[in-house]
Amino acid sequence: MTTDNESTNDEGNADRTIQSLSVRLLAVAVLVAVVWFLRPLFHPLLYRIVHSPALLIFGGGVLLVAAFLFFSPPLESDQPSSTAKFSVLTTAAIVLLVVGAAYGVPAAVVEERTLAQETMAEAEIADDFPEVNEENARITPQAVSDVQTRGSVSYRQHQLGESDIARMDDGRLAWSYPVEPDPFRVRLSGHQRGVFLTDMTTMESPDMQAYDEHEFEHGQNMLLYRSADWNLKQTDYWSQYNDEPIEFVHDGEAYMAYPKTGHEWQLSPIPHTVPVWDGVALVHQDGTIDHLSPEQAQESEVLTGQRLYPLDVTEARMDSLRYRNGIINQLSIVGSFEGVVEPASMPSEVGNHQPFVIDLEDEQMSYVMAMEPHGDSTRGLDEVWFTDAETGEFNYYSSGRESLRGPERAMGIARGTDTRTDWGPGGDAMAVEPIPVTVDDELWWHTKVVTPDQTDVVRNIFVNAHSSSESEDAAILYDTAEVYDFIAGTDLEDLDDAEAVDEDGDEIDTEPAPDAPDVAYYLVIYDEDGDEIDRIAIEPGQDVAFESEHQDDDRDE
Known part of the structure; x- marks a missing residue:
């Protein structure tokens, strides 16, 4: 039989439980309101908890355990209830961290494999390189623009x-x-x-x-x-x-x-x-x-x-291509690495990175990724991928058995066009921002030579990516008009100040110019060491006169 005192105690305990639950619900409501009001501050964490398997296990699990402990009655323990609950929460967090990390490894690999499969399924193989916008070349590098603009x-x-x-x-x-x-x-x-x-x-x-x-x-x-x-x-x-x-x-x-x-x-x-x-x-x-x-x-x-289209999604898809022939295929020791490609290495201090942003014909911006075979010893290009920056559509050009120079080798050739220049920061000039462009269905690397303080562009160097091409290995252009003429397909011998050089940086003889009707022949002037110092184009029927001026040196006898 229940006594009046016992009934009163039960009612008091129930009231205290309801009161405690109400206080805790109010505290949670306030916390949720604060988080909601300041939600942009918590966006990085909450977004990843919802969209990352590893963080969902760890972060979501910790939140659920914390909520359960917060609303649960005091734990039976020799320690104070709050201390005991914190100990349980800490243990649960450690376990969830281990489980989340363990699950995150295969989940990340499967994500890469899924991205690679989707990308290959959506991509189209191109027989030729897409045509660039011949009126919209990237000539002024970002660093030069920053200096010029901020100074103006x-x-x-x-x-x-x-x-x-x-x-x-x-x-x-x-x-x-x-x-x-x-x-x-x-x-x-x-x-x-x-x-x-x-x-x-x-x-x-x-x-x-x-x-x-x-x-x-x-x-x-x-x-x-x-x-x-x-x-x-x-x-x-x-x-x-x-x-x-x-x-x-x-x-x-x-x-x-x-x-x-x-x-x-x-x-x-x-x-x-x-x-x-x-x-x-x-x-x-x-x-x-x-x-x-x-x-x-x-x-x-x-x-x-x-x-x-987001650049980070493009990068993620391109990085995933190493998984396109399976997960095991690209694993060390057990993998055969068949068809495994990775983004081409970029030289240090060039001022840009992949994916490159270029303008194709009809004002269609595109992201370009140059891909090289897996391995530290391979720097030639295997594939070149183009992502439509407006639609996210993919297409790529496969080099097959052809050898294509990558940006690292192209920059070496560009610097080799002038071996007397001290390249790099603090030197005479810097070669920066290699950008892939298409000229007459061939891929070229367009590099800019800038002053050491990056205030001006002094010349443009185009390096042919096709090492077996019958055309020049590199072209040196000194003004904007020549750049556009070259991209439009004008032969180098038809450009007044352009120079054609081979892979070793030696100038290629371009005279006479049978396909240049405005040039009958060239007058080439050499110094006493046999080095060319000037080249003058002579038009058909043009009269030529020579005048020699000699200045005696004054010497003390």
Whole structure:
């Protein structure tokens, strides 16, 4: 029989339990509200917990165990309840960390294999290299543009941010810069002041255009809730914004476009995720953000001609190609490494990296990845992959049995065109930014020679990637017009100041020029050591007169 005291105690315990549960529920609600309000700060962690198998096991498991312990009654232990619960949570975290790490290894390998299979299934084999845009060559390197542009502007409370590639209204490629607030105090209250564009398609006096009359409501380098990054994550939380934004101008208005990366879960053969293109976020100056699907982005008039596909997804797909013939095939010791390719090695201090961004005909931007066979001793190209920057479509050219020079060898040949130059930082000149281009269906590496302080481009060197080609190994061009004439297929002997050299850097004799009707012959002037110092083209019927001038040296007897 239950006494009145026992009944009263039971009721008191129930009241205390309800009260304790209510307090804890309120605490969790407050925590959730704070996390939700500050959700952009937690975006990197929460996104990975949802879209990474290893972190889902560890992070998700720890959160569930912590929630269970928080709402559970005190544990029976010699230690205080809070200490005992923390001990259980720590043990669970260690176990979940080990399990998550163990599962993450095969999940990552399966992800690579899935990406490789999907890429090969979607890709088309090209018989020839795609034609480049003959009116839109990348001539001014990023470092040179940065020096020239920053030396030409004056903002007292703003600075030019990191440059990226965008298309100008007239179709030219440009290095684009956000005009962002600085220093710290201005970042708290100031706004991004439009964008700045510098034409990259010329050597001489590049066109610079400032669109800084109107501010961005949400921009770069603005702090917390005022920044574009914060508002992007608030308005579409389950996407990543790994690429740098593309700053550009359309019909006189400045915009920023963020290619978006997402992830999809796949359950076979084991649960794993793969990165996918999730669309484009278009940021207007008035603060409006349009989250566009891939199809909507391709149909957008504002985004016409800009690059839309994420660079990080392109890199992930290209890196995965080593798994295209299976997982075991590329394992050390047991693998045969049949058909295994990897991104070609880039020389140090060249100022760019893969994937290269180039403009193909019809103003179609493309990401290019040069792939070499697996192994430290192989540097020749096996395949060249092209990713449509607007649609994400893949196609590739396979060299087959042909030997193609990679960027490392091409840079060596470019430097070998002038053995008297002290190349590299602190030297006489620097060879930078090798970019693959197509000339008459052949692949060439377009390198720029710049001054040591990277203030100017002094010449362009094209190195033929086809080592067995009957054409020249390298071409040295000294002005913008020659670059475009060469890309359009003009023979070197028809270019006034161009030089053709072989693989060893020795000049190839280009006279007489039977297919150059404007040249009858050349007058070649040599110094006393037999080195050529000048070459003069003589037109048919042109009268030639020679005059010798001799200056005696004054010597003290």
